[in-house]
Every structure is written in structure tokens, then in C-alpha cells.
Amino acid sequence: MASILFRGFMVIAVMFAVVLAWLYWGMSGPRISELFITEGFLKLPLPLAPPIESLPTGDNVMEKAGQWGDGFGALNALFAGLAFTGALAALFMQGHAADKQNKDYHRQRFESSYFELLALLRETRREVRFRYSLPYRKANKIATSSERSKVQTEAAAFRTAMYELRYLVRTRTTATRRTQAQLEKLYRLGIHARFESTFGPYFRIVYTILRRIKDDKVLSEPEKIQYSNLLRSQLTSHELALAGFNGLMPQANDFDALLTEFHMLKYLPTGIARRALEEVYDPTAFAARDD
Structure with missing residues (x-):
């Protein structure tokens, strides 16, 4: 039971981290686009600013922004895959728990029937x-x-x-x-x-x-x-x-x-x-x- 709870906790933690990363990425999208389009990279703190020659200028500004936006498709596919994997893991754990519960219930029924037969055995002995x-x-x-x-x-x-x-x-x-x-x-x-x-x-x-x-x-x-x-x-x-x-x-x-x-x-x-x-x-x- 402890191992099942631990696995469940790990799955939930991973899925929560993925959701947070996805939300952060989505919420940061408009700001990042603005930086691309307005050449706002120059406004970044010095340690974070890329080399000037690598900044998008002129006609390739929209092209660079479009390339960045295309990255969302791959990320969406990744997150969808992770979500599907989490759903499968949850179903597996749920099935495992149900199977264990059914086996425990079967053992209880067997034991009840077993002791009833022992009582019948003693009665028949008389x-x-x-x-x-x-x-x-x-x-x-x-x-x-x-x-x-x-x-x-x-x-x-x-x-x-x-x-x-x-x-x-x-x-x-x-x-x-x-x-x-x-x-x-x-x-x-x-x-x-x-x-x-x-x-x-x-x-x-x-x-x-x-x-x-x-x-x-x-x-x-x-x-x-x-x-x-x-x-x-x-x-x-x-x-x-x-x-x-x-x-x-x-x-x-x-x-x-x-x-x-x-x-x-x-x-x-x-x-x-x-x-x-x-x-x-x-x-x-x-x-x-x-x-």
C-alpha cells in the first residue's frame, strides 16, 4: 500500500510540474514575442542579453518570431503525450488497487466459507x-x-x-x-x-x-x-x-x-x-x- 501511494504521489507531482511549466511558457509567450518584434533584447539585463549581432532586425524579425511560435506545436504535443502517459499511469494504479481490493474481498469470502465448513464438519462428526x-x-x-x-x-x-x-x-x-x-x-x-x-x-x-x-x-x-x-x-x-x-x-x-x-x-x-x-x-x- 505504501509503495502504491508513493507512486501515485510521484505521478501527481510530475504532472503538476508539467502543468506549471506549460502555464509559465504560455503566459510568457506574449512578452517574448514583444521582445522579438520590438528588438527589446537590448532592454534585457546585461548578463541575459544575447550578442547584438544575433538580434533579429528588419525583415527577419517576424521570421524569428514565427520560428519561436512554431515551437509551441512541439511543446503542445509533448505535454499532450505526458498528459496521456499520466492518465494511463492513473488508470493502471486504479486497476491495480481495484484488483487488490477484489482479492482481499475474495480472501474474506473464502475464509468465511472455510470456517463455516469447519463448523459443519464438527456438526457432522456428532x-x-x-x-x-x-x-x-x-x-x-x-x-x-x-x-x-x-x-x-x-x-x-x-x-x-x-x-x-x-x-x-x-x-x-x-x-x-x-x-x-x-x-x-x-x-x-x-x-x-x-x-x-x-x-x-x-x-x-x-x-x-x-x-x-x-x-x-x-x-x-x-x-x-x-x-x-x-x-x-x-x-x-x-x-x-x-x-x-x-x-x-x-x-x-x-x-x-x-x-x-x-x-x-x-x-x-x-x-x-x-x-x-x-x-x-x-x-x-x-x-x-x-x-
């Missing part, structure tokens, strides 16, 4: 439900009457779902045979097919937030990193791990690419879920930003 499957309860000897066998909500739902998914990865795959298709199938049958109505909307909001950050044409790269980091700070490690598995599904479009681009999985704790995802995701998803 609606998430999950219950251990019967095979899992039998394998882990969870009594039907126990608290653990009941439907879990909010953060507990993500934690419970992640416990069962880790169990499926551990018992249905081996470290040397894990593929994206295997992990996608385990998530689809163990989580998605049973509780898609609650998990699906939640992860679609996460996807929408990341997509809006990526596609925004005004936000700078540091701003995009800041907003994605803020989103990641809102998610627990269980939510991030489940998002990683959810991103492997065909219905997730490019959710896995967004998770990778914004390094969303880099803080996953060491364990079987992280190891499994590391085998199918690009290392960038787990890398620190400086890497």
Missing part, C-alpha cells in the same frame, strides 16, 4: 455412528451387554471403527501382500458398507474443504498450506487414518491425491494402520513440509 461387528465381538470376547458392544458416537465412533479396521488388516493381510485393492476392500466391507450413511457425509466434507483450498486461484501457496494445516489440526489420528483408507475407494475420486498433496497423513502414529497406508500411498503424504 452424527457419526459405529458399532463393532459380531465377528469382531466374538473374536475379542466382547459381551453383548457390555458398554463396548453398544453403538458409539462422535470421536468414540472413529476410535472404535479404527480398532476394528486395524484388526481386519492384521488378520486378513500380511506385510508382504498388502495392496490397495485389499485395503480398499477391507474398508469397504468393514466400515463403508455398514455405516456409510454417517461416515460418508463426514469424509465428503473433508474432501470438499481440501478441494476448495487446492482449486482457489487467489490464495498463495503459504495460505493454502496454512488452511490445510488448520484442517488437519481439527482431526484426530483415528479420523486421519480412516480418511486414508476412505481415499482408496473408487467413490472417493481424487481424495487420496488431496491427502497426499497436503501431507495430511504425516502425523499418523506408528502402527499397523500407518504401515499399511505407507505401502499404497505416495511418501509425500507422510513427509514433513520441508521435505
Whole structure:
């Protein structure tokens, strides 16, 4: 803003100086003409008087005055050019200021929409439900009457779902045979097919937030990193791990690419879920930003 004001001040100062010079030249014209025509050069102070032999005399008086007058045409063209340049500079500065104002307004609207989506994400989290499957309860000897066998909500739902998914990865795959298709199938049958109505909307909001950050044409790269980091700070490690598995599904479009681009999985704790995802995701998803 300071540089724009300084440039504006300089343009105004230059234009003001040009106008003053033009006015002074125009106001001095009659007097200078009179000096030419009446041979009044002799009346000038000695330091300013030209050599006598150079003064116009006789027939060439009007010719000299005419030559002096013709100089106004070139000066008028010069001043017109300067005025046009000043007008262009003013238009450029005005356009630059308007563009900056539009970008600032866009950022305000983006930020407002962004925090509204975060609020919606928190509301949707409250609606998430999950219950251990019967095979899992039998394998882990969870009594039907126990608290653990009941439907879990909010953060507990993500934690419970992640416990069962880790169990499926551990018992249905081996470290040397894990593929994206295997992990996608385990998530689809163990989580998605049973509780898609609650998990699906939640992860679609996460996807929408990341997509809006990526596609925004005004936000700078540091701003995009800041907003994605803020989103990641809102998610627990269980939510991030489940998002990683959810991103492997065909219905997730490019959710896995967004998770990778914004390094969303880099803080996953060491364990079987992280190891499994590391085998199918690009290392960038787990890398620190400086890497």
C-alpha cells in the first residue's frame, strides 16, 4: 500500500510540474514575442542579453518570431503525450488497487466459507455412528451387554471403527501382500458398507474443504498450506487414518491425491494402520513440509 501511494504521489507531482511549466511558457509567450518584434533584447539585463549581432532586425524579425511560435506545436504535443502517459499511469494504479481490493474481498469470502465448513464438519462428526461387528465381538470376547458392544458416537465412533479396521488388516493381510485393492476392500466391507450413511457425509466434507483450498486461484501457496494445516489440526489420528483408507475407494475420486498433496497423513502414529497406508500411498503424504 505504501509503495502504491508513493507512486501515485510521484505521478501527481510530475504532472503538476508539467502543468506549471506549460502555464509559465504560455503566459510568457506574449512578452517574448514583444521582445522579438520590438528588438527589446537590448532592454534585457546585461548578463541575459544575447550578442547584438544575433538580434533579429528588419525583415527577419517576424521570421524569428514565427520560428519561436512554431515551437509551441512541439511543446503542445509533448505535454499532450505526458498528459496521456499520466492518465494511463492513473488508470493502471486504479486497476491495480481495484484488483487488490477484489482479492482481499475474495480472501474474506473464502475464509468465511472455510470456517463455516469447519463448523459443519464438527456438526457432522456428532452424527457419526459405529458399532463393532459380531465377528469382531466374538473374536475379542466382547459381551453383548457390555458398554463396548453398544453403538458409539462422535470421536468414540472413529476410535472404535479404527480398532476394528486395524484388526481386519492384521488378520486378513500380511506385510508382504498388502495392496490397495485389499485395503480398499477391507474398508469397504468393514466400515463403508455398514455405516456409510454417517461416515460418508463426514469424509465428503473433508474432501470438499481440501478441494476448495487446492482449486482457489487467489490464495498463495503459504495460505493454502496454512488452511490445510488448520484442517488437519481439527482431526484426530483415528479420523486421519480412516480418511486414508476412505481415499482408496473408487467413490472417493481424487481424495487420496488431496491427502497426499497436503501431507495430511504425516502425523499418523506408528502402527499397523500407518504401515499399511505407507505401502499404497505416495511418501509425500507422510513427509514433513520441508521435505
